[in-house]
Amino acid sequence: MNDHNTHAAAHAPARRRGRSLVHNTWHLGIKEFHSLLGDWTMLFLIVFMFSVSVYADARAKPESLHRAAIAVVDEDRSQLSTRIVAALQPPQFIAPDLIELGEMDKGMDAGRHTFVLDIPPNFQRDVLAGRAPALQLNVDATRQSQAQTGTGYIQSIVNDEIRAFVLRYSTAAPQPVELVPRALFNPNLSQSWFAAVTSIINNITLLGILLTGAALIREREHGTIEHLLVMPVTPLEIMLSKVWAMGAVVLLASALSLQIVVKGMLGVAVPGSALLFAFGTLLYLFAATSIGIFMGTLARNMPQFGLMAILVLLPLQILSGALTPRESMPELVSTLMAFTPTTHYVSLAQGVLFRGAGLDVVWPQFLMVALIGGFFFTLAHTRLRHTIGKMQG
Known part of the structure; x- marks a missing residue:
């Protein structure tokens, strides 16, 4: 009994300190x-x-591109160029302004347009003939985030429209490998x-x-x-x-x-x-x-x-x-x-x-x-x- 009391007495200060701490x-x-x-x-x-x-x-921090200002100089006025202009639409872009070639530099200098796409004359004819014509894309790089992302968007849109247009007139060779991307955890x-x-x-x-x-x-x-x-x-x-x-x-x-x-x-x-x-x-x-x-x-x-x-x-x-x-x-x-x-x-x-x-x-x-x-x-x-x-x- 004495040993038990001594043991309890020895632990009493520790318990009091614990209660005091809490x-x-x-x-x-x-x-x-x-x-x-x-x-x-x-x-x-x-x-x-x-x-x-x-x-x-x-x-x-909107989606990769949102309502970017774009203008198009359509010198071809063809079905293909019209399809390309129609594809540049919200929400990625504001509806494109159709401007003349002489207005391109003025619009860029004034900051009205982040992108200006110049479609040259005879563009559709050269595409169907397999001549690989060049498009000119002018970018206002002072708007850095939109400029970098938007360039890729426009290139992808133009390529998709040209590919879909050409497939109506010729059969494309099958691709040896098809890459199927799957976005996990954030599908969109x-x-x-x-x-x-x-x-x-x-x-x-x-x-x-x-x-x-x-x-x-x-x-x-x-x-x-x-x-x-x-x-x-x-x-x-x-x-x-x-x-x-x-x-x-x-x-x-x-x-x-x-x-x-x-x-x-x-x-x-x-x-x-x-x-x-x-x-x-x-x-x-x-x-x-x-x-x-x-x-x-x-x-x-x-x-x-x-x-x-x-x-x-x-x-x-x-x-x-x-x-x-x-x-x-x-x-x-x-x-x-x-x-x-x-x-x-x-x-x-x-x-x-x-x-x-x-x-x-x-x-x-x-x-x-x-x-x-x-x-x-x-x-x-x-x-x-x-x-x-x-x-x-």
């Missing part, structure tokens, strides 16, 4: 919610980023599907870092951190409260954005498990909020934190694989980005949401996010303890 972390997290509710700027930023920003990113190759989900992923990174870092600096600027120092709370409890509170806000906002904006308003088909994505997001927010706290301990005020956030967020978003595949990056950059949680989170999020991957496929990414998150959490906790120690001293 109790203090919970109530400090509730304080973070109250503080956030009083910050109208941050509330507006959260709502805007997961609603208007996601919708705008999807619609501002809709860029807005990819842009909407990528916007949510980037906004999770942005707000996960900004909210926690800004919350810590706000307490330092308002003097509330000194109030916490005279209370029986530890740096670990202060840090855990910010991690779970701000992480819960971002997780809820991203889940609502995925269901209401992406699936509802944009009509994007998301075949993957929303629950698995939420679990991966929760794990990633553990890492992102830790990075935000670490940055908050380094910055002395909010403007300094904002400048630091630019230097951190831009590489994390641009080089993580969300916008450009890592395989196309320089090897050194790809290797360095493998040590950031964002790279692995983007990989698991795209695998789950785009390809419907299960945990058996994306578990390596989950593991890497957890390991890197643990490293940043330890680093942020050490730095926070050092900062608080200096303030107490």
